Amino acid sequence: xxxxxxxxxxxxxxxxxxxxxxxxxxxxxxxxxxxxxxxxxxxxxxxxxxxxxxxxxxxxxxxxxxxxxxxxxxxxxxxxxxxxxxxxxxxxxxxxxxxxxxxxxxxxxxxxxxxxxxxxxxxxxxxxxxxxxxxxxxxxxxxxxxxxxxxxxxxxxxxxxxxxxxxxxxxxxxxxxxxxxxxxxxxxxxxxxxxxxxxxxxxxxxxxxxxxxxxxxxxxxxxxxxxxxxxxxxxxxxxxxxxxxxxxxxxxxxxxxxxxxxxxxxxxxxxxxxxx
Amino acid sequence: xxxxxxxxxxxxxxxxxxxxxxxxxxxxxxxxxxxxxxxxxxxxxxxxxxxxxxxxxxxxxxxxxxxxxxxxxxxxxxxxxxxxxxxxxxxxxxxxxxxxxxxxxxxxxxxxxxxxxxxxxxxxxxxxxxxxxxxxxxxxxxxxxxxxxxxxxxxxxxxxxxxxxxxxxxxxxxxxxxxxxxxxxxxxxxxxxxxxxxxxxxxxxxxxxxxxxxxxxxxxxxxxxxxxxxxxxxxxxxxxxxxxxxxxxxxxxxxxxxxxxxxxxxxxxxxxxxxxxxxxxxxxxxxxxxxxxxxxxxxxxxxxxxxxxxxxxxxxxx
Numbered sequence: 082x083x084x085x086x087x088x089x090x091x092x093x094x095x096x097x098x099x100x101x102x103x104x105x106x107x108x109x110x111x112x113x114x115x116x117x118x119x120x121x122x123x124x125x126x127x128x129x130x131x132x133x134x135x136x137x138x139x140x141x142x143x144x145x146x147x148x149x150x151x152x153x154x155x156x157x158x159x160x161x162x163x164x165x166x167x168x169x170x171x172x173x174x175x176x177x178x179x180x181x182x183x184x185x186x187x188x189x190x191x192x193x194x195x196x197x198x199x200x201x202x203x204x205x206x207x208x209x210x211x212x213x214x215x216x217x218x219x220x221x222x223x224x225x226x227x228x229x230x231x232x233x234x235x236x237x238x239x240x241x242x243x244x245x246x247x248x249x250x251x252x253x254x255x256x257x258x259x260x261x262x263x264x265x266x267x268x269x270x271x272x273x274x275x276x277x278x279x280x281x282x283x284x285x286x287x288x289x290x291x292x293x294x295x296x297x298x299x300x301x302x303x304x305x306x307x308x309x310x311x312x313x314x315x316x317x318x319x320x321x322x323x324x325x326x327x328x329x330x331x332x333x334x335x336x337x338x339x340x341x342x343x344x345x346x347x348x349x350x351x352x353x354x355x356x357x
Numbered sequence: 358x359x360x361x362x363x364x365x366x367x368x369x370x371x372x373x374x375x376x377x378x379x380x381x382x383x384x385x386x387x388x389x390x391x392x393x394x395x396x397x398x399x400x401x402x403x404x405x406x407x408x409x410x411x412x413x414x415x416x417x418x419x420x421x422x423x424x425x426x427x428x429x430x431x432x433x434x435x436x437x438x439x440x441x442x443x444x445x446x447x448x449x450x451x452x453x454x455x456x457x458x459x460x461x462x463x464x465x466x467x468x469x470x471x472x473x474x475x476x477x478x479x480x481x482x483x484x485x486x487x488x489x490x491x492x493x494x495x496x497x498x499x500x501x502x503x504x505x506x507x508x509x510x511x512x513x514x515x516x517x518x519x520x521x522x523x524x525x526x527x528x529x530x531x532x533x534x535x536x537x538x539x540x541x542x543x544x545x546x547x548x549x550x551x552x553x554x555x556x557x558x559x560x561x562x563x564x565x566x567x568x569x570x571x572x573x574x575x576x577x578x579x580x581x582x583x584x585x586x587x588x589x590x591x592x593x594x595x596x597x598x599x600x601x602x603x604x605x606x607x608x609x610x611x612x613x614x615x616x617x618x619x620x621x622x623x624x625x626x627x628x629x630x631x632x633x634x635x636x637x638x639x640x641x642x643x644x645x646x647x648x649x650x651x652x653x654x655x656x657x658x659x660x661x662x663x664x665x666x667x668x669x670x671x672x673x674x675x
Contacts, residue, residue: 101426102459110457117449118442186440189407190497193434194457196406196423356408 107195107204115178115208124177125216128170129223135163136224137231144235156240157247158321160228161254167220168261169283171213175262176278178209179269192357202270202352206345209266210259217258221251246321253317260313260337261286267348286310289326301325312336358383359404359505359538364413366399366560373399375560376413381538383504386531388551388568389540392647396560397540398436401509404538405434417505429458433498434507438490443483447474447493450482451500460501468496473522488519495526505536512546524550544640558647572642580615582608582622583631590627597621 115121139162182188195201225247229239240247261282268278289310296305305311305326314324315333328336359381366374374396381387391397402408404415406422414421417432425431441450451465469475472492477485482493491511498506508527512520527550531537541547547554547568554571556564564571572578583606584590591601591608599612610618615634622629 100459102429102457106457106459110453113449113453113456114442114445117446117452118444120444181442185442186437187442189402189436190440190454191457192407193405193436194429194454196425196428354409356402 102195104200104204107197107200108208110194111201111204111208115212120177121174124170124174125212128167128174128216129220131170132163132167132220133223133227135166136160137227139163140228140231144232144237147237150237154238155321156229156232156238157225157244157250158318159232160225160240161221161250161318162228163224164221164254164258167217168258168286171216171258171262172265172282172286173279175209175213175265176269176275176282179205179266180273180275180278183269183273184275189357198353199349202349206263206266210263213259213262214256218252218255220258221255225251250318250321257313257317260309260341263341264309264344267345270348270352271344293326298325307336309337309340312340358418358536360416360419361400361404362414362416364400364403364410364415366396366403366408367411373560374403374410377557377560377562378413379555379562379565381505381536381555382553383536384534385552386527386537386539386550388547388554389538389557390544390547390554390643391540391542391557391563393542395557395647397542397557398509399560400557401434401436401507401538401540404507405432405436427458427501429454429460429501429503431503432505432507433501433503434509435491435494435498435511436507436509438487438494438511441482441490441493444481446479446481447485447496448478450493451497454497455500458501464500464502468499471499472496472526487514488516491515491519491523495523503535506530506538508537508539510540510542512541512543520546544643548640556643556646563646572636578611578634578636578642580610580613580618580634581631582610582618582629584608584622584627584629586627590622590625590629593621593625593627594618 136159140159143159179188182191191201192198222242225240225242229241233239242248242251264285265278265282268281269275272278272281285308287310289305289308293301293305302325306315306328308326311324311326312328312333312335314322315327316330316337319327319330319333327333361377361379361381363376363378364374365372365376377396377400389397389400399408403410404417404422417425422428422432445453447469448465451468452462454460455462455465466475466478469478472495474489474492474496477489482490485493495508495511498508511523511527515523524546527537527539531550531552539547539551551568553567554564555562556571582590585606587603587606587608591603594601594608594610594613597613597617599610599618601611602609615632619629619632622632
């Protein structure tokens with residue numbers, strides 16, 4: 082075989098190894114995309130730091146202003162106050178993990194390299210889910226220790242991570258942080274627009290906060306309880322907080338799973354069928 | 358080999374590609390020509406399984422692209438060079454692609470060197486010029502060393518140096534026996550690089566021919582004959598099957614070639630002062646063929662003006 086060369090040092094022809102590409106290749110490729118971006122580290126660090134800082138400042142404010150401790154003082158719940166900030170940042174991360182590919186047109190290159198769309202879809206969801214699971218657990222464990230340290234410094238009652246209630250709260254809330262970023266990723270696929278998907282996922286995340294307190298009690302029980310955030314919260318913080326919009330943890334799990342399966346399932350079907 | 362079999366693509370009421378069939382033969386450079394909006398990019402996306410045809414099918418080496426187990430090793434494509442994440446370096450951009458296809462990282466350095474981006478391998482692509490993006494896109498297409506290459510408007514927006522670089526590279530890749538399918542709306546560019554052309558307009562096939570056949574078929578190809586016996590020769594040539602227009606003793610002959618005209622003239626003892634064949638350029642042939650199918654046609658004002666000027670010039674000479 083003759084090879085015409087432009088530069089003697091760089092033949093165009095390389096040795097052939099046409100092994101079929103597999104799911105692990107796609108996963109490694111998706112990991113490569115995210116792990117080499119500075120914005121990935123900036124975003125995730127921002128989520129962790131914002132959450133911990135919010136908890137620390139809140140604990141500081143409580144410690145500095147409260148002389149006597151009320152009976153229902155709950156150092157575990159107080160230390161989780163920063164969760165919302167991490168959740169916002171990670172949901173945006175979930176959206177961007179795919180919407181950026183649509184805005185740059187890179188999604189086409191992804192699908193030319195890996196035309197098996199199911200493989201691309203599941204690799205993206207598995208990877209984003211795993212990254213947020215780690216970030217979420219770092220966030221809640223960090224918040225817990227920061228909160229207890231500040232409260233302890235003011236001589237207020239503190240909790241230990243050996244406490245089963247604390248464990249359920251810290252690990253449950255950390256793991257549950259995967260929920261909204263996963264919805265964010267699915268909305269990114271469905272809407273292909275960064276702004277649209279962020280608005281949708283944050284709207285869904287905040288809906289109970291926006292209407293919750295104002296709504297009559299019956300609607301809190303029968304309508305707001307069906308929102309995804311209340312479904313998730315029923316599983317994670319329901320044992321510590323009383324809220325008419327919270328359900329039994331099993332019902333909460335069912336509500337959350339229904340939302341997840343519906344939205345991720347719709348995104349999957351769209352991703353398979355739609356022109357890229 | 359790429360086989361496009363009777364594909365149609367509709368977007369609502371609009372028909373972007375209309376019962377299009379053609380074959381991209383292996384081992385040659387095939388140009389894919391058509392005015393803007395003719396359906397070239399849509400067709401390329403359908404070949405690569407990105408868009409689904411409304412009807413018909415496309416196969417690459419006998420398989421639908423979507424079902425290929427190792428597509429990057431068989432087909433390399435450059436659709437939109439700017440489709441990259443600005444935060445990735447050139448190396449990182451090729452790294453995720455290489456991982457997707459299970460391609461050795463050593464190959465990344467090879468292709469970066471081949472396209473002349475080795476020195477900027479560690480620079481973020483967000484700061485790249487269009488020419489650098491094109492080089493990166495070509496590096497990506499060549500990563501797994503495929504035999505079939507698809508390039509959508511690779512010289513669009515490039516400076517003359519960049520155009521010459523791509524032309525040289527394409528010729529080099531073609532000389533290695535690769536199948537190259539290259540779209541463009543720049544006709545003279547195709548004349549230099551392609552062996553075969555597929556011309557479409559409004560999503561329909563207009564021509565599928567070698568460059569030589571394509572230009573010969575054009576009515577712009579003609580033979581100019583100067584003779585003092587214009588009217589008589591014209592009549593003889595018309596009887597021989599040519600179409601002839603006469604102006605001031607000059608015959609413009611189409612339908613038969615110069616040697617035949619020479620023979621006819623000699624056999625009938627005509628005095629001929631000038632006999633010159635003029636081959637249409639690819640651009641002329643293309644303009645003629647696609648005139649009817651242009652989606653956005655500018656007014657005919659320019660043509661009319663040119664004609665008027667010619668008339669007034671002729672009048673002045675008299």
